[in-house]
Amino acid sequence: MAGRFVPRPRTPALPATPRAGxxxxxxxxxxxxxxxxxxxxxxxxxxxxxxxxxxxxxxxxxxxxxxxxxxxxxxxxxxxxxxxxxxxxxxxxxxxxxxxxxxxxxxxxxxVPRHRLLALSQRRRPGLRLCRTGLVLESLIPTILEQKVTTIEANRSWRHLVRTHGEPAPGPYGDAPDGPRGSRLYVMPDARTWAMIPSWEWHRAGVDSKRSDTVMRAVRAARRLEEAAAMEPEPAAARLRLIPGIGPWTAAETLQRSNGAPDAVTVGDLHLPGIVGYALAGRADTDDAGMLELLEPYAGQRHRAVRLILLSGRTPPRRAPRMAVGRIAHL
Incomplete structure (x- = not known):
């Protein structure tokens, strides 16, 4: 069942001047x-x-x-x-x-859960559905920024680049106060603006040349990449991977959001194999091959299985300090 639309009169969301559209x-x-x-x-x-x-x-x-x-x-x-x-x-x-x-x-x-942990997680989180944005670049670019760095670093880079080179969002949320405590929203730059960002701005955002070059190659092929949102997951992943610097990890993380791909399992992740292995087999030293073997019973739904594992909160005990947060901009 796809649900249904109920139209309502066009009205602004907040006490603000109505905008076109x-x-x-x-x-x-x-x-x-x-x-x-x-x-x-x-x-x-x-x-x-x-x-x-x-x-x-x-x-x-x-x-x-x-x-x-x-x-x-x-x-x-x-x-x-x-x-x-x-x-x-x-x-x-x-x-x-x-x-x-x-x-x-x-x-x-x-x-269909085949492990007790997944059955419990599904019962506790029955409202989980996989979103589908229909937009590739908005998920691809921040995913590229996450390559080989901590999530904190990647989020900081995304925040700086969007606020510096994007534009205030249409409507009342773009008119809100800016700053650390403000609530102003921004729309990410268009493909041409991404391509025009100079090298020193990438450095200031904490993005090394390998990742910035990958973003540049992606935005130059923006039209062809956006077409992947209407494709089946496998050919869509192949389309994305034609861009040097975009591998299986980046393609899967993107298609999970843009295409709502339920089987787009992330491989090449530093922590995920160990989390899946620990949750399903008690083996924190599981590698990608072992993870895929454990997820085989969920073929066609492996991404959903991973989401439910992560939502269960069952993760291996930490045995080493957290990865240090780098500051490329300070070099």
């Missing part, structure tokens, strides 16, 4: 549990992500660049479903694809 929709999710935070959580790159905000009422706001231009989308509970408001040239595009974003095409019933 502002609109409202209410989507009634399919029957069953639905957890907005679990669905949209993977799209947030750290607590200070300049493209994403959450509210105390359970709402989420994301600023993005659609094929029609910048757009801001706010989603939250309302009217027996999910109420969404959008602003900017990309507003209609975002509202039309709201069901896909919130996992309407995902099928949680296709997952």
């Amino acid at each position: 502002a609109g409202t929709r209410v989507w009634v999710p399919p029957t069953g549990a639905f957890d907005l935070g679990l669905v949209l959580g993977p799209l947030r790159r750290g607590p200070a992500d300049p493209t994403f905000r959450t509210g105390a009422d359970g709402s989420a706001v994301r600023a993005t660049r659609t094929p029609d231009g910048p757009g801001t989308l706010r989603v939250g509970p309302g009217d027996g479903g999910v109420r969404a408001e959008a602003w900017g040239p990309g507003a209609d595009w975002l509202l039309e694809r709201l069901p896909e974003l919130l996992g309407a095409s995902d099928d949680p019933a296709a997952f």
Whole structure:
């Protein structure tokens, strides 16, 4: 079941001047549990992500660049479903694809747990659905920034680049106060702007030349890469991997978000094999091959299995200090 749309009058979300493209929709999710935070959580790159905000009422706001231009989308509970408001040239595009974003095409019933841990995790988190943004670059670029560095470093780089070279989000969230305690949202740069960022700005953002060069190659092929959002996961991954610097890890992490790919298992990760091995077999020294063997019973749903493992909180005990956070900009 894909749920259904209930149209509502076009009104602004906050007491602000209405913007062109502002609109409202209410989507009634399919029957069953639905957890907005679990669905949209993977799209947030750290607590200070300049493209994403959450509210105390359970709402989420994301600023993005659609094929029609910048757009801001706010989603939250309302009217027996999910109420969404959008602003900017990309507003209609975002509202039309709201069901896909919130996992309407995902099928949680296709997952059959074969381990007690996964059965318990699924029972405790019944509202998990895999989102599908339909946008490749917005997930690909921050994933490239995460290559071979800590999450803290990557989030810091993403934050600096988007705030420095992006643009304020359409609508009231782009008009909010800026600064460390402000709530202004930004839309990430377009492909041309990414390509124009000088080398010293990448250095200032803490991004080495290997990652910045990969981003440059990706944005030069932006149109072809965005086409992967409408492809099946395997050919989509092959399309992404044609770009030097984009390997299996980067392709999987991107397609999990852009395509909602339930079987896009992440290989080449420093910690994930050990987490999966410990959770399913008590072996913290598991490598990629061992992880794939343990996940074989979930073929077709391996990414969902990994999400449920991570949500279970069962991780191997730490035996070494955390990886040091680097400061490339200070070199």
